[in-house]
Amino acid sequence: MDKQKLKNYWSVLSSNNLGMLGVGILLMFLLIALLAPLIAPYDPSVRVGGPFIKPNGDFLLGTNDVGQDIFSELIYGTRVSLLIGIVAALISIVIGCLVGVIAGYYGGKIDSMLMRFVDLILVIPFLPLMILLAAFIGPSFWNIILVISLISWASPARVIRSQVLSLKTKGYVEAAKSIGTNIRVILTKHILPGVIPIALSQFVLAASHSILIEASLSFLGLGDPFTKSWGTILYYAQARGAFLTDAWVWWILPPGLLITTLVIGFAFTGYSLEEILNPRLRKER
Amino acid sequence: MKKPLLLIAVSLLLVISNLTPVFADQKTKSLKVGITKDENGLNPYTYVTGYPGLDLVNLLYDNMFVLDEDNQPQPWLVKEYNVSEDGLTYEFTLHENITWHDGKPLTTEDVKFTMEYFIDHPKSRFTNPLKSIASIDQSDETTISLTLSEADPNFMIQPLADLPILPKHIWSEISNPDEETNAIGSGPYILEEHKSGQYYKMKAHKDYFHGEPPIEEIVFPIIEDTTAMLNALQAGEIDALSSSISPELVEQFESNSSLKVARGPGYSTTLFQINAEKYPMTESAFRQAVNYAVDKQNLVDTLLLGYGEVGSPGFIHPSSTFHNSELKPVYDQEKAKLILEEAGFKDVDGDGFREDPKGEKIDITTLVYANSPIRIRTAELVSEAINEIGIKNTVKAMDATTVDSLMWPDFDVTKGRDYDMGLWGWSNTMQLFPDRMVELFHSDPAVGSVNIGAYKNADFDALSEQLSTTFKEEERMKVIKEMQSLVAEDSPFITLYYQEIVNAYNPSVYDGYVFQVGKGIINKLSFVSGEKSEIKTSDQKETATGDVASQSTSGGGSKNTLFILGGLILIVVIGFFFIKRKGKSKPKDDFDF
């Protein structure tokens, strides 16, 4: 991708309020995740007080069921939730790109076979399979990521394939092909630059989905109980009756709000990226 | 000046009403008791769980005897009985006016039929205890005598206080009992309706031989989600529930003026199971060190908030008459380390964890059910303690069925096992029958049918043999106490704690519950009429006055929450406006969607 184009994207993105807000939110969370040890007052895995302490000067959001500081858990939880979102999305986008580009570029039998497979994945009821897989391979951090990405690569693959198809019909690809240009060159010079922006917006959307899915799986008790993600914090909170007592205000609202904010950060960014990349939707100036 | 007077008057009234025993003529029209699972057809062949499933079955059927609040068998269908010196012959006379739900009389013929039927159509829980019966002699409609092939000290409890008597005129036609749906018995209530996954509805059996039941209609709504269930109790949608209230909520429920909380010892045991077949857990010293490393009191304080009892090293609950009171829980990290040092477990390579005497690394995995938050936390704390004495240990949470398949493959100890250590629990029957210790620890899998740790100790086996030929209560007690000392010394597993049972119910709807030790308020005696001793709630007077006082505070509490919530919403809204403002300060055109 040449610099001019990049600059161009950036200028559109930066003129887009929602996009800026989204990027801002993401940067904020990234900062929190990186600086977690500096921000968090305690080590979230150490029992620093009695169980079920209400918020006070020492513990901003009280302590959880074994006496760990909830505020510190949330700060460190940013790392986990962000990581799950990004890694799961990355894996599904890489698979999605591979399938999409191969199907789109080669067409014919390969294309129709791959697309049948994608159809199959898309038709499979999503949550049931997720539950079955999570129960089957057992709850652990990497398994959750695996489960999420196994399921969510199909829809990006489709989007990317259609992008490749439309790129292929563009004159210069045909031309390059006809003069016998190396496939690798065609791919890297002509196809990929057109695919990457789409992949990027798909990635951002996939990340926001992954975070929500992880939270839901954790809520259903299928997450990894030893990983301190926001979803797991919510799981313990609801399992230990926080919804029935005043504790829900400091133990359940905050992680839910954090999830919402992070997801919306991704969603805004992704939405704006899509707007930028899909000029038909862009307002004529 | 008037107010304090009123307060005193009200509290006095409450005290009095609390102390007044419940009379049979105080009829409750309708009672709703929440249960957590669908229990299928409520007959002895199709119910699902031992608690509360079997207790619901026992509202529809009757037993010869019934367990009272201290788990002692008392005659029920039986009016008079006589046991021979040698413990081999039992003679019973039944009450005369017992009728089935369909109006036909219940006679000794039904009793005989039931015992034979369960032998022909096995259902382990009921069939196994019947195997000691050599002959049944039914002399007339109300008298029957049983001869045993060998004396059975638990015979009164199981089968007599456990086996539901089936109506011969119905079951003699039934060849496939596992798919039978009828639930016609002789019990105090008649099953009126069962909507799968939703509720059971029972109505009073007016001609019940023990007097008309105190409640006209009991509905058991099925609410699988515990939070929803407790919510429903607080909202007054149900009047009682079968499950125990989790520790963190006890205070809240105690301060609720419309609810009463009954607490008592629970007999289900949470323990740290050790696979004594796998090195280094084979070493007695190693197991002892693990035992010394774990602070059980801390577990009870942190995880159960004190609503529980520290595990006795001999497994038997301290409130059981068979408990060996000389045994005290141990906790001493230094001693644990010392034991390991002496046994040759030393950290030779300096990585902070001990190696075995041959210098091989030790790396142990502890399994735990993924669906049980308190157990997961327990596993975490125990694992922490074990790591502290220098033994490398990680906790792994897995789906319950998967954990079972590793620790107890096919529920058959002869099939071996594939784990190091794990969080485990046994239900209350283990404590009700202390001689089940034999099944827990005997080295022969045919006898030690639940010895999932493959523990082997010739001394224990010898004690087991001794127990099987001992019939005098005191001597049996002595043997069982000896077994406990042996287990305490050798630590085949570590008994961590017994969680207390905490039941909450709405006393204004019905207040005739009986708290059965180790089980709680959902039992037959709670729902039949008759003299009942008052349930032991924390402290009568205190609760009564506390009730009045707490009314305002609990109301305030929920209001506070709403205020906080309102505040938060306000903040979010303001935040949004702020963002929007910022957007607006730029030219409007910039909104490029």
Add this chain to the structure above:
Amino acid sequence: MGKFIAGKFVQYAIVIFLMLTLNFLLPRLMPGNPLVFLAGEDVGFMSSSEKEAILDEHGLNDPILVQYGTYIKNIATGNFGFSYQQKRPISDLLMERLPWTLLLTGLGLVISTVIGVMFGAISAWKRGTKTDANLLTVFMFLSAMPSFWVGMILVSIFSAQLGLFPVFGAESAWSNLTGIDRFIDIMKHLALPLTTLVLISVTSTFMIMRYSMLSVLGEDYIMMAKAKGVKEKVIKYKHAMRNALLPVATVFMLSLGFMLGGATVIETVFAYPGVGRLMFESVLSRDYPLIQATFLIITFSVVLANLFADLIYPILDPKVGKNNG
């Protein structure tokens, strides 16, 4: 055209067959067997011959291929068998749960589609204005919230604190309400789960409608109509909205297929007796026949909806039929 449909049939038949096989294999690949659920809590005190007898009775000791054969045969004859845990015919279980699930997801789908279409159209029509920005922000915010969290907060406020709605179940079945009272009772139970479902699912319709409306508004004939001075209302409703609804209709039809699967998470939060919850429990309890049955009807209805959408789409939009035929 005919070839296209035939091709689709074959394709979906393969999907169904693959799903059937996956349905059969996955639960059996999971560690642990359903013995404890078949035999109840006494399992620890049973002799091994008793256990074997139980497994035999349910055909679980047969070779895996024999089991597979029986399974396919049963499904072909519409015999779902008995649930291991609930020991009742699965068809009964499904029949009890399906109406509630359909009520919840069906109403949810209709309401969220109506709201989504309405606001999507408004948003697109007012593109670039504050209204558009606000709507977009609100709807994106809704979709960013975890569904169980929304549900639990609604329960906390409206049921636990204010006592306005019941906290569990689909109706107070035991109270024998009839007529209008029963209807009100059912609606009260439905209110919160339905609200949650609509809140979290409305955004996708909104987005699709907005996109599609935007692109329709950019089409030549709308421009032309505008230029000709056709009234705004006429353009908006007669031309733009009707054409923009096409993608929404497709998504609506596809969503119909997912209805039967229920909403596991929401059903769990509100203890609502739906199919989603049933499926979740069946997985946890290794209830093979129940897992297979719930998965089967879910897959089947999804595939059916896809096929339906494929068939109906050319009728709605003649352009597509030509392209593919």
